[in-house]
Amino acid sequence: MKNELSTSVETLMTGKKFAVGNDLVFIPDFKNSLTDQFKQKVYTSAEVAYCDLFNNSLLRYASTWAAKEAVYKALKQLDPAPLNWKQLEITRDKIAGRPSVILHRDPNKYKVSLTISHDGDYVWAIALIQIDTP
Numbered sequence: 001m002k003n004e005l006s007t008s009v010e011t012l013m014t015g016k017k018f019a020v021g022n023d024l025v026f027i028p029d030f031k032n033s034l035t036d037q038f039k040q041k042v043y044t045s046a047e048v049a050y051c052d053l054f055n056n057s058l059l060r061y062a063s064t065w066a067a068k069e070a071v072y073k074a075l076k077q078l079d080p081a082p083l084n085w086k087q088l089e090i091t092r093d094k095i096a097g098r099p100s101v102i103l104h105r106d107p108n109k110y111k112v113s114l115t116i117s118h119d120g121d122y123v124w125a126i127a128l129i130q131i132d133t134p
Contacts, residue, residue, distance in 0.1 A: 022127070023125050062118075071127040088103060101127070112127060
């Protein structure tokens with residue numbers, strides 16, 4: 001029985017073509033982490049410019065961080081190669097618009113669906129990634 005289960009799990013994982021990742025950010029704690037050094041390490045210049053457009057930039061930084069974490073968690077299930085935070089960029093189609101993802105390392109390898117939500121002191125993001133095979 002144990003060998004059958006191991007074989008079944010191995011078979012499922014070998015052909016894996018999609019993954020899901022999510023992240024929950026508690027904004028009051030995140031505020032303490034949002035230093036200039038953290039911004040420089042994590043956010044692209046375009047992400048910083050976007051977040052700084054808003055009076056409540058903390059919410060935008062937290063939202064972008066949650067999105068990056070969600071995408072990262074999903075991506076790492078499919079590809080264990082190292083990934084720098086700036087190789088993963090969150091963009092919007094317009095101000096406060098639909099988020100999307102640019103993976104600078106492998107721009108055409110994956111399809112990514114991303115959503116971000118916030119309520120009170122919390123921001124939540126979920127990402128679904130699919131290997132884009134022809």
